[in-house]
Amino acid sequence: MSQRDLAIRAEGLVKHFKDVKAVDGVDLEVPAGTVYGVLGPNGAGKTTTVRMLATLLRPDAGNATVFGRDLISDAASVRSQVSLTGQYASLDEDLTGFENLVLLSRLYGYGKPAARGRAADLLEAFGLTAASGKQVKAYSGGMRRRLDIAASIIVTPKLLFLDEPTTGLDPRSRNQVWDVVRTIVGEGTTVLLTTQYLEEADQLASRIAVIDTGKVIAEGTPGQLKSSVGAGSIRVRLHHADQRGHAQQILVEALAGEVALDDDPVALTARLAPGHDTAVQGSHALGELARAGILVDDFSLGQPSLDEVFLSLTGKVDA
Amino acid sequence: MTVTQTTTKSDADAPAPVEKEHLRRLLATGERPAPPSAFTSARAFAWRSMLKIKHVPEQAFDILLFPIMMLLMFTYLFGGAIAGGTGDYLQFLLPGIMVMSIVMTTMYTGMSVNIDINKGVSDRFRTLPIWRAAPMVGYLLADVFRYAAAGAVMFGTGLVMGYRPEGGATGVLLGVGLLLVFCFSFSWLWTWLGLITRSEKTVMSISMSIMFPLTFLSNIMVDPSTMPGWLQPVVKNTPISQLVDGVRGLFDGNVSTASVATTLIWSAGFIAVFGFLTIRAYNRK
Numbered sequence: 001m002s003q004r005d006l007a008i009r010a011e012g013l014v015k016h017f018k019d020v021k022a023v024d025g026v027d028l029e030v031p032a033g034t035v036y037g038v039l040g041p042n043g044a045g046k047t048t049t050v051r052m053l054a055t056l057l058r059p060d061a062g063n064a065t066v067f068g069r070d071l072i073s074d075a076a077s078v079r080s081q082v083s084l085t086g087q088y089a090s091l092d093e094d095l096t097g098f099e100n101l102v103l104l105s106r107l108y109g110y111g112k113p114a115a116r117g118r119a120a121d122l123l124e125a126f127g128l129t130a131a132s133g134k135q136v137k138a139y140s141g142g143m144r145r146r147l148d149i150a151a152s153i154i155v156t157p158k159l160l161f162l163d164e165p166t167t168g169l170d171p172r173s174r175n176q177v178w179d180v181v182r183t184i185v186g187e188g189t190t191v192l193l194t195t196q197y198l199e200e201a202d203q204l205a206s207r208i209a210v211i212d213t214g215k216v217i218a219e220g221t222p223g224q225l226k227s228s229v230g231a232g233s234i235r236v237r238l239h240h241a242d243q244r245g246h247a248q249q250i251l252v253e254a255l256a257g258e259v260a261l262d263d264d265p266v267a268l269t270a271r272l273a274p275g276h277d278t279a280v281q282g283s284h285a286l287g288e289l290a291r292a293g294i295l296v297d298d299f300s301l302g303q304p305s306l307d308e309v310f311l312s313l314t315g316k317v318d319a
Numbered sequence: 320m321t322v323t324q325t326t327t328k329s330d331a332d333a334p335a336p337v338e339k340e341h342l343r344r345l346l347a348t349g350e351r352p353a354p355p356s357a358f359t360s361a362r363a364f365a366w367r368s369m370l371k372i373k374h375v376p377e378q379a380f381d382i383l384l385f386p387i388m389m390l391l392m393f394t395y396l397f398g399g400a401i402a403g404g405t406g407d408y409l410q411f412l413l414p415g416i417m418v419m420s421i422v423m424t425t426m427y428t429g430m431s432v433n434i435d436i437n438k439g440v441s442d443r444f445r446t447l448p449i450w451r452a453a454p455m456v457g458y459l460l461a462d463v464f465r466y467a468a469a470g471a472v473m474f475g476t477g478l479v480m481g482y483r484p485e486g487g488a489t490g491v492l493l494g495v496g497l498l499l500v501f502c503f504s505f506s507w508l509w510t511w512l513g514l515i516t517r518s519e520k521t522v523m524s525i526s527m528s529i530m531f532p533l534t535f536l537s538n539i540m541v542d543p544s545t546m547p548g549w550l551q552p553v554v555k556n557t558p559i560s561q562l563v564d565g566v567r568g569l570f571d572g573n574v575s576t577a578s579v580a581t582t583l584i585w586s587a588g589f590i591a592v593f594g595f596l597t598i599r600a601y602n603r604k
Binding site: 051054055056058076079080082083084086087088090091092093094095096099103104106107108109110111114118121122124125126127128129130135146151153154155156176179180183184186187189 | 335336337338339341342343344345346347349350351352353354355359360363366367370371374375438439440441442443444445446447448449453603
């Protein structure tokens with residue numbers, strides 16, 4: 001990929017905090033105009049990486065360019081291309097939502113009337129008009145997050161960093177944030193998103209870097225990653241507990257993988273072998289069970305969880 | 320039977336949905352304006368501080384009540400013992416106690432800077448293409464307003480108690496002006512501390528351990544010539560004593576240019592040294 005199509009090119013980024021190597025040689029190539037997911041558990045080095053790329057932390061070693069501009073020697077120019085929505089809302093909690101956006105609009109260079117207009121428009125677009133006069137400390141997590149993203153697009157950035165944008169949100173707020181991210185990317189902004197949830201990276205990102213203990217341990221499209229990581233799972237809850245043995249037999253024959261009995265006396269879980277499509281296997285399994293006359297109360301397909309991704313990539317279970 | 324009504328923050332007052340079309344339009348029109356001038360951005364931050372006073376009015380009590388308390392307490396507590404009468408003592412004490420209580424409140428600036436960092440809002444400011452010193456200068460500008468208000472309140476209280484400035488209105492205004500210049504400059508010590516310390520509590524305890532000796536070992540309460548010989552040269556030459564000499568002289572109409580000049584030199588020194596350290600710490604954070 002040529003230099004100019006890359007929003008971020010990072011080589012060997014390192015950052016220590018005292019004795020701890022928070023980031024230990026991270027390489028990234030983020031194509032422009034896409035959502036790039038950085039996936040990893042707490043403490044993997046995601047936030048530190050983002051803070052370095054957003055010019056908030058100076059790397060101890062390595063170098064990076066953002067749209068071809070050097071992160072260290074040309075930091076001011078990088079700042080004029082990026083916005084950051086941090087993990088903890090970067091807003092003034094004592095001020096109202098409206099005041100926060102007016103303040104930031106002024107700092108981006110809008111004149112007073114234009115700043116007020118932009119603030120009101122953004123609040124409306126994000127469904128926050130009713131709360132515009134309330135202090136941010138009275139906002140819910142979802143509202144705060146939206147205001148934070150609104151603040152990041154006062155001036156449309158070429159690159160937007162979203163650090164764990166949905167951690168701690170309820171499912172509805174999470175879906176709204178996802179919609180916002182899709183809309184922002186649709187208008188041409190590149191988004192670098194960190195997350196602890198494989199599902200979120202899968203939903204939004206066109207490429208994912210998996211990061212653990214400060215290093216990138218896998219990189220690719222969500223499809224590549226999942227197939228390399230393997231196993232989805234199928235969970236079945238039966239109507240009659242006494243049919244479980246029979247059901248297990250059928251699933252073992254129908255599926256490539258092992259079938260385990262759950263603690264729940266009517267439930268069993270099949271782990272699929274890598275490289276199989278969970279949905280295809282699932283519908284096949286459901287058909288076989290029906291044909292054998294086994295009554296199924298509940299049936300669910302599971303993506304490989306982040307734990308499984310880590311188990312498979314690092315050979316250890318990550319807490 | 321009692322009915323308890325619970326209100327949750329999350330979904331009780333659920334916000335309206337995101338309007339995607341509107342959002343798209345805003346993204347398409349979000350061209351970057353020319354970056355604001357240093358002055359405009361500092362003024363925006365000063366506006367922010369003023370809004371905080373509006374939203375958290377409790378802090379005004381600190382700034383206005385504390386000085387009045389100090390003035391009343393020290394005048395009536397020490398007046399008889401030190402000057403043989405409260406009237407004479409007030410005449411001596413007022414300029415000094417004004418310096419003391421206002422310089423003491425400068426430490427709040429360091430705490431505010433530290434809170435911004437720990438809350439994450441300063442991350443946002445630091446990714447903006449603005450003059451790097453703007454957030455700090457903004458704080459200090461708003462603080463200067465607060466100090467002026469505190470000065471006015473103390474002076475008014477003093478007048479009611481019987482204080483009469485020989486230096487007239489000009490002397491008083493110049494004296495307060497000198498005090499504000501010093502506070503603005505001295506505060507860079509706190510902005511630096513606020514940036515390099517871990518929590519606001521640390522900022523507070525370090526500030527206290529600097530402010531107490533600096534204000535009490537001075538000519539605010541008593542004439543240094545009553546102190547032991549070895550202590551006198553120290554006390555007479557601290558920046559606070561020089562400032563008090565200048566302010567008292569201006570209020571009394573018998574100012575020595577030396578103390579005013581020394582105070583201005585100290586002020587320039589504080590800005591040069593701690594202004595530099597502040598910006599360096601801010602950039603390296």
